[in-house]
Amino acid sequence: MQNTQAQYPGTSKGAWVTATTVVVVSILSTFTLSNPDETSTVAASGPLESQDYSADDALTDDTVVAGADGPTQRRIAGSKGSAGSEEASAEGGGGAGGESAAGGSRAAGNADCEKRENAGATDIGVTPRSIELAATVVKSGIAKSFLSDAQFGMEAVRQKVNAKGGICGRLINIKYDDDGWDPARGEQFIQKYIGSKGFFALAVNPSSEGLRFPIENGTLASNQFPVVGADGMLIGQYQSEWVWPVAASTHSVMHILARDAIARGATSFGIVWDSDYRFGVEGHRAFQGVAERAGIPVVSQPLKAGA
Numbered sequence: 001m002q003n004t005q006a007q008y009p010g011t012s013k014g015a016w017v018t019a020t021t022v023v024v025v026s027i028l029s030t031f032t033l034s035n036p037d038e039t040s041t042v043a044a045s046g047p048l049e050s051q052d053y054s055a056d057d058a059l060t061d062d063t064v065v066a067g068a069d070g071p072t073q074r075r076i077a078g079s080k081g082s083a084g085s086e087e088a089s090a091e092g093g094g095g096a097g098g099e100s101a102a103g104g105s106r107a108a109g110n111a112d113c114e115k116r117e118n119a120g121a122t123d124i125g126v127t128p129r130s131i132e133l134a135a136t137v138v139k140s141g142i143a144k145s146f147l148s149d150a151q152f153g154m155e156a157v158r159q160k161v162n163a164k165g166g167i168c169g170r171l172i173n174i175k176y177d178d179d180g181w182d183p184a185r186g187e188q189f190i191q192k193y194i195g196s197k198g199f200f201a202l203a204v205n206p207s208s209e210g211l212r213f214p215i216e217n218g219t220l221a222s223n224q225f226p227v228v229g230a231d232g233m234l235i236g237q238y239q240s241e242w243v244w245p246v247a248a249s250t251h252s253v254m255h256i257l258a259r260d261a262i263a264r265g266a267t268s269f270g271i272v273w274d275s276d277y278r279f280g281v282e283g284h285r286a287f288q289g290v291a292e293r294a295g296i297p298v299v300s301q302p303l304k305a306g307a
């Protein structure tokens with residue numbers, strides 16, 4: 001799949017570049033932090049306020065559920081962004097699109113990123129001072145053992161970028177929610193992010209199961225809500241034009257494993273796979289398909305989670 005700015009004329013190009021630069025790197029990060037749950041961002045002028053809500057909060061009134069009334073245009077058109085005041089001071093703030101403590105804001109054609117200038121509030125979740133991102137993570141449940149540490153890498157890169165002044169003066173904030181790798185719970189959180197109209201995109205979103213329903217139900221596409229730097233665990237992430245994964249899907253990995261074994265002379269296979277979760281189903285199907293096309297017998301045993 002190829003994602004280009006030309007495909008989405010209503011999006012803010014600068015904001016896309018920002019999110020892509022920060023988040024794609026974050027999924028690859030291997031830094032270790034003392035507290036991965038710390039999400040506050042500190043600027044030179046003090047901490048920035050962040051949005052928060054309980055996991056048990058009801059969906060907001062303006063939450064958009066895909067398919068109800070067709071696509072919703074959430075992006076703010078206008079390639080030039082909002083014109084800010086070049087004379088704005090740190091004390092005055094410059095009004096809408098004006099200079100902030102984190103950096104100056106000017107008309108898009110005059111903004112100098114190296115001087116921490118930007119074009120102001122150019123999109124939902126993008127202000128002169130910050131880029132607001134969100135993610136469902138896995139800090140509990142069956143997938144905790146192999147997904148919980150992803151937040152360490154995300155926070156390492158976020159803090160590294162912010163320590164250097166952010167992206168064109170905008171600091172990166174990430175709102176985390178633990179969905180326990182549950183598809184329904186993950187979808188509820190993501191609907192909240194969309195309905196709040198306060199977040200630009202999902203960053204990495206380590207919970208592949210939590211991302212699955214919003215992809216399959218069309219929630220992301222209907223609301224034009226991007227996911228940048230996803231783990232690619234499920235093949236559906238490659239079938240949505242609003243998801244930019246950075247890793248191979250389980251489907252692809254199992255293809256590679258089977259083909260490599262055949263190339264090394266394997267004449268029979270045995271596979272035990274998890275039938276409760278989509279990555280197990282997809283992986284098994286891909287592995288068995290390669291073996292069958294090569295005429296190699298496979299002994300297959302599904303395994304229920306917790307068995």
